Amino acid sequence: MKVLTRIGLDRAAAFMRVNGRLIDRHRFALHFGGGPAGPVLAALRAYENPDGGYGHALEPDLRGEGSQPVPAQHALDVLHQCGADDDPAATRIGDYLSSITKHGGGAPFVLPSVRDTPHAPWWQTQDDPPGAINPTGSLAGMLHRAGSRHPWLGPATDFCWRHLEDGADEPGAYDALSILTFLDHVPDRDRAEAAFIRVRDALAAALDPDAEGAHHTPLDFAPTPDGYGRRLFTADTIDAHLDALVDAQDDDGGWNVAFPIWTPITRPEWRGHITVERLRTLRAYGRLKP
Template identity: 25%
Template sequence: MIVLSNGNFERAKNWILEHGRDLEKARVKHLIEDGHQHEIIAVLSGYQNEDGGFGKGLEADIRLPHSSSIATTIALQVLVQIDNDPRAKQMIGKAIRYLENHFNSERQGWYAVPPEVNEYPHAFWWTVHEDGMSWIDHHWGNPSAEIIGYLRRYRSEVTRLDVDQLVQQCVDYFLSLTTFESEHEVYCYKRFFQLHPDLVTNTAAEQLGKAVQSLVVIDEEKWKNYVPFPLKFILDPESTQFGIPKKKIDDNLAFFIQALENDPFIEPPWEWNAYSESWEEAKQEWRGVLTYEALKLLLNYQRVVR
């Protein structure tokens, strides 16, 4: 079994502590030893706006200072893991109110980013077009399915939306899909069902399996590109395998071990086509995010010599 040496683990961790954002610094410290969640909360609070939503470049490809639904879900992905903390609960309550206020009744969901995103440096796929949508918005479940998952989990904070109706709509939409075009939409549904395992019927589990099987890229030659590799769906050994061969999971782990043997960080496999100066800043931030995620995966699978 291939493992990451302690020396290379420490090298990657120290790279984050030296070059990463304060959020990744706090998260990597919390990953190694409990007791740093107060640092995570303190840093994350700096990304929360007065309206309760999150922005300020939390999603590094969006330099928009104002709140967006997508940045708010990214914050909630972190906060949901530490929601036993009263300060985290308070931030979550504000975020839920922001999401309620930005629900689009015609869409029966949320748009990922507001039109103001165009006024600031951003990756081209976040550009809002004349129809009011970015490319991301062509798949309803990203981020609406994930948001509905948070509304159900924190139902006591919801005052105006019909949570049960939205949940039913969310599940019905997913079960109606006959083709799967967006891995990000499936990631959102995966988070939705992880938050609410009681909703994972046999039909839903079968549909989720079909979605993963149709999207997962098991050709390791392509993993250096921006693709939905196996570990995007299977974050730890206890997760559902979705029919992905164990060897491919092992190969994917080896891919990241090799990457961290070559360099102390994971390089983002994408780039912007404009705003070159802002992209250099965003790229450095993404290195910290992706390196943290790789270390977490390797620890989840006990592939680090400690």
């Protein structure tokens, strides 16, 4: 069993100082340097808009200033990492989502306003985009995890249940990730368990790490050992990918990304984000040596 040693963590720290965005340097300090949550929250505020949503490249492939649904997902995750689930920003996110959610409770993947801003070429949408399980499932799951009672959550949760009952036969990888986040945190645990059993094979089929151009590994579906994603894979598969993750640390101390880079700044921004997340996964599985 391979583990990341203190030398490896020190190399990651050096990488973050040279390459990481301020918010990710503060996240690294929070998780691995005994740093406080306050600087992370202060950095997050710079990405927030008056409508309660987030932009300004919090999602590195969306470079525009205006709010989009997926960056709100990043913001909720940062709040949770900081132990700030009850921060008023979570309520403001719910208000923002209420303003852009479609009839039926689903939030669109991306809004048409993306066309007027710099963005990665795969962020495309129609003129009137429908609600989608990605990102609605992740957003609802994260707000449930936060203990939110925002009015947006009721219709959004119903939307996710309907999707699981009617439309989860062939989810893509990102849809599967959103479904897993929803099932991990929705309060009705009996219904979540029944839904997972029903769609388990479809979720597992959404990941083919050996496919040409694949962007995900089993550890993206199972970043910790205690979620539904872990139940999609055998122990041997997880152990093999954890060994590979230790080996994947680059010579500069960071981890790389598997998806296309469309403009140079996004590589270091994504690498700083991913490096913190990879280290969190290694620690969750006991692969980070004290």
